[in-house]
Every structure is written in C-alpha cells, then in structure tokens.
Amino acid sequence: MSDPLKAVEAALDDEGLFFTRDDDEDAFRVAFKSEGDRYFVVSYRDDPNFLMIGSGWALPAEIEIYDALDVANALNVRKKFVKTALWEEERDVLFTVELCINEAEEVRGHFGRLLDVLRDTAAEFFEELRDEEDEA
Amino acid sequence: MPLVRDLVAQFIQSEGHKVDIAPVDDDAGITEILFRTRGQVFSVTTYENDPGTYMVSTAYEVPDWARERGQNAETLERVNEDYPDITFLMAHDGGLFVASAQEEPGSPEAFTHAFWETVGRVREAGASAIERIVDRTESKAAAEKFINSFMRGDQ
Numbered sequence: 001m002s003d004p005l006k007a008v009e010a011a012l013d014d015e016g017l018f019f020t021r022d023d024d025e026d027a028f029r030v031a032f033k034s035e036g037d038r039y040f041v042v043s044y045r046d047d048p049n050f051l052m053i054g055s056g057w058a059l060p061a062e063i064e065i066y067d068a069l070d071v072a073n074a075l076n077v078r079k080k081f082v083k084t085a086l087w088e089e090e091r092d093v094l095f096t097v098e099l100c101i102n103e104a105e106e107v108r109g110h111f112g113r114l115l116d117v118l119r120d121t122a123a124e125f126f127e128e129l130r131d132e133e134d135e136a
Numbered sequence: 137m138p139l140v141r142d143l144v145a146q147f148i149q150s151e152g153h154k155v156d157i158a159p160v161d162d163d164a165g166i167t168e169i170l171f172r173t174r175g176q177v178f179s180v181t182t183y184e185n186d187p188g189t190y191m192v193s194t195a196y197e198v199p200d201w202a203r204e205r206g207q208n209a210e211t212l213e214r215v216n217e218d219y220p221d222i223t224f225l226m227a228h229d230g231g232l233f234v235a236s237a238q239e240e241p242g243s244p245e246a247f248t249h250a251f252w253e254t255v256g257r258v259r260e261a262g263a264s265a266i267e268r269i270v271d272r273t274e275s276k277a278a279a280e281k282f283i284n285s286f287m288r289g290d291q
Contacts, residue, residue, distance in 0.1 A: 032152055
C-alpha cells in the first residue's frame with residue numbers, strides 16, 4: 001500500500017515546516033510544529049480514505065467544563081471543516097479536521113487553509129473562554 | 137558567546153520552521169533570516185553589534201492590474217495611520233511593498249519571547265494594506281476624502 005502521508009509531507013515542505021514520522025502497525029502519523037504549536041496528521045491502515053489533521057490542548061484548571069462545552073458547540077455550529085471536542089475526564093480539548101479522500105495529493109493544495117482554520121479555531125476557543133471568565 | 141543570528145535562527149527552528157540565513161553585511165554583522173509561516177515569507181534582520189535591535193519584514197506583491205493606480209503609495213500612508221509602528225515601503229516600481237517592524241526589545245531573549253506577536257502585527261498590517269490596495273472601491277474613498285476636504289473649505 002502506498003504511503004498516504006507522502007503528500008502531507010510535501011505540503012509541510014511547501015509550508016517550510018519541519019516534521020517527524022511516527023508510523024506503527026495501525027497508522028501512518030506525522031507530527032509537526034507551526035509557530036510553536038504542535039499538530040499531528042494521522043491515516044489508518046485499515047481505512048486509507050480517512051485523514052485527520054489535529055491539535056490537542058490541555059484545558060486550564062480554572063475553566064468550567066460546561067463553559068468549554070458551550071464554546072465548543074458554538075464553534076462546531078459556526079466553523080467550516082473543524083471539529084472541537086472535549087475529553088472531560090482528561091480535561092483535554094482536541095481540534096480536528098477529518099477528511100474523506102481518494103488520493104492524499106488532494107490535501108496538498110488546501111493544507112495551508114486547513115492549518116489556518118485549525119489555528120484560528122483553537123485561538124477563538126481560548127479567547128472566548130477568557131472573555132467569559134473576565135465577565136464572570 | 138553565541139551569535140545573535142544563531143540564537144534567533146535556533147528559536148525559529150525550535151518553533152517548527154525551516155530557516156535560510158543570508159549575510160547582508162559580514163563586516164557590520166548584519167544578517168537576514170528567512171522563514172515561511174502561513175504561506176508568507178518573513179525576514180528577520182539581526183545586528184551583531186546591537187543585539188537589542190531587530191527588524192521583522194514581509195513583502196506583498198501588488199497584482200499587475202493594481203500597479204498602475206496612482207494612489208497605492210497614498211493608500212500605504214493611510215494604512216500606516218492605523219498601524220503607526222509598521223513601516224511600509226513601495227519597491228520594484230510599485231510591483232511590491234514591504235511591511236516592517238523595527239523592534240528594540242533589548243535582548244535576543246526578549247525578542248524571541250514576543251516573536252510571534254511581532255510577526256502577527258506585521259502580517260495584520262501587511263494584509264490590511266494589500267486588501268486596501270486591491271480594493272476597487274478605493275477610488276470612492278479618494279472621492280470621499282476630496283469631498284470632505286472640499287466641504288471643510290480646504291480646496
């Protein structure tokens with residue numbers, strides 16, 4: 001089977017970013033940083049049409065989980081491409097773009113846009129929560 | 137003692153970005169560090185003789201159809217009023233302009249601490265400028281400016 005993340009590596013080259021590969025028996029994985037923030041791309045060997053780009057963040061202790069859920073829901077309604085999900089017990093928040101593709105090469109030309117929307121969604125999520133906290 | 141350019145280049149690399157290091161003036165210790173972020177190439181100028189001063193710049197190409205317009209320099213002046221800490225310079229016969237921030241944080245550590253905030257300011261100002269240059273309604277803004285001046289009796 002061909003490597004579905006070769007095109008993602010090319011896209012990261014286009015963006016001038018370093019990356020590392022961390023494949024295992026289940027999945028192909030790429031990790032990289034942009035402006036200091038960490039991102040990952042994953043494609044599963046048993047589902048090569050599925051590709052996920054994401055970034056994970058810890059929810060600050062002072063944030064109420066229900067406030068975070070409200071903000072995540074509002075972003076899920078409003079934002080194109082990006083899904084915002086909370087792991088309540090771990091207090092993690094995950095921003096992901098999930099794609100169904102025939103060829104990974106399809107992603108290359110849109111990678112910058114997808115990265116922008118991931119970055120912007122995370123920034124808006126935390127900004128919104130900070131605003132709510134300031135108002136409280 | 138490490139060179140300022142190496143400290144800054146290592147910082148940018150540690151943040152995930154490839155860099156090109158281009159000496160501008162070896163004798164004066166001036167270096168340009170180039171990197172890409174969000175599809176845009178930025179340059180950071182470092183000065184070994186003055187480790188407290190830096191310049192962050194990025195260039196925007198002006199589309200062919202917008203180059204002939206007489207008011208692009210004036211548009212940059214107006215954008216500069218909104219972003220007074222950003223300098224705009226038209227180059228290549230109006231084919232591009234450069235947006236720059238001259239920073240004096242005092243040390244490489246202070247510069248890198250606020251690095252992405254500085255890059256963000258330059259990007260926001262540059263994006264605003266190119267948006268207004270390619271905005272075909274600018275002639276309307278120019279007319280409004282004329283009318284406002286006329287109504288004040290300046291003409």
